[in-house]
Amino acid sequence: MSYPHFLVMPYPILGHMNPLLQFSQVLANHGCKITFLITEFNQKRMKSEIDHLGAQIKFVTLPDGLDPEDDRSDQPKVILSLRNTMPTKLHRLIQDINNNNNALDGDNNKITCLVVSKNIGWALEVAHKLGIKGALLWPASATSLASFESIPRLIDEGIIDSETGLPTRKQEIQLLPNSPMMDTANLPWCSLGKNFFLHMVEDTQSLKLGEWWLCNTTCDLEPGALAMWPRFLSIGPLMQSDTNKSSFWREDTTCLHWLDQHPPQSVVYVSFGSLAIVEPNQFNELAIGLDLLNKPFLWVVRPSNENNKVNNTYPNEFHGSKGKIIGWAPQKKILNHPAIACFITHCGWNSIIEGVCGGIPFLCWPFFSDQFINKSYICDVWKVGLGLDQDENGLIMKGEIRKKVEQLLGNEDIKARSVKLKELTVNNFDEGGQSSQNIEKFINWAKD
Structure with missing residues (x-):
């Protein structure tokens, strides 16, 4: 049986890398081949994790375009640098991997699907041009993903401003059926500035090249959000499968x-x-x-x-x-x-x-x-x-x-x-649970 080869590419912060690394372990346990892309800067910080998972997951690196002394907690700066410097390098990396088949591996060595997190929707554009399938693994709640998907509707209904994303007036709304009422001032982009809002509008459009939007959640936790769009697929709780977590700091055991x-x-x-x-x-x-x-x-x-x-x-x-x-x-x-x-x-x-x-x-x-x-x-x-x-x-x-x-x-x-x-x-990740079924569905889709 031929299993898919996934190239997994998180946005380079811990809250994105952990769920994508956990998902990679799940896929590897199902027999899939995993290549995990990290920045050269993070490679140095994750050495012990790379050593631990090296037999199960192959790690590759690309530069993030920033200087060593740059502040990588400045997220707008990181987002812009990745977009400006990484697409051509990613294109070349995928081609190199896919051209380096040997007779034993055959097509099984070729990347069949790219999985990304948010803030790097452009990576799915690269995969699309190369004829490679794509998927998003959203590192936050399905409801927050649904809120970004709802931006055009919120603008059309006059709830938020089209340029800034800020609410046009003070009010509470129910973003989705079966979801809590929320103050529009607490929409996820409101505290992060105009430039982040405009970036997320653009990023969400690029992410639509991903056929599946995977969420580390369950139908019991967020039924309203998961029912809104067919491409939403619950695969949580991922941490049930995890033995070691990536970390930029030494854990005090x-x-x-x-x-x-x-x-x-x-x-x-x-x-x-x-x-x-x-x-x-x-x-x-x-x-x-x-x-x-x-x-x-x-x-x-x-x-x-x-x-x-x-x-x-x-x-x-x-x-x-x-x-x-x-x-x-x-x-x-x-x-x-x-x-x-x-x-x-x-x-x-x-x-x-x-x-x-x-x-x-x-x-x-x-x-x-x-x-x-x-x-x-x-x-x-x-x-x-x-x-x-x-x-x-x-x-x-x-x-x-x-x-x-x-x-x-x-x-x-x-x-x-x-x-x-x-x-x-927890029952969702048991054999026969909804998330386990959805992971099987996702792997079978990637095989075709």
């Missing part, structure tokens, strides 16, 4: 032994993902708020640069005697540890999927983009968490943190719903 010393459902876990930045005043409130809990806490304070120096200064009043602070976490293992009581999160989709699969209640602290939509699902639809409210200065105060943690941990209904949602979600 000492926290797992530390968790072993604590009773079940006693530790508050705090992590805001790989991009969100907590400003100094807010950092102080969070630190003191965690102290006020008088409970054990595990807090991820991410290294702020390549030299692993943290630029946050802890307030003098902070003791942290009941807590453990680490630079980066083996998050999936943490969220499946019996000692964890709740998860204070930025509501990034990968973190939400991991929390749901751990059966953990959430305390929601969204920063930007789709994180506000995700909060609505957690609090208003699935009802497995609570939101944190800002004061008149836009700060989440220490007293609010303590109050909401106590409310959450005292709510037995939320705990019960969290466990039930875990069962519903």
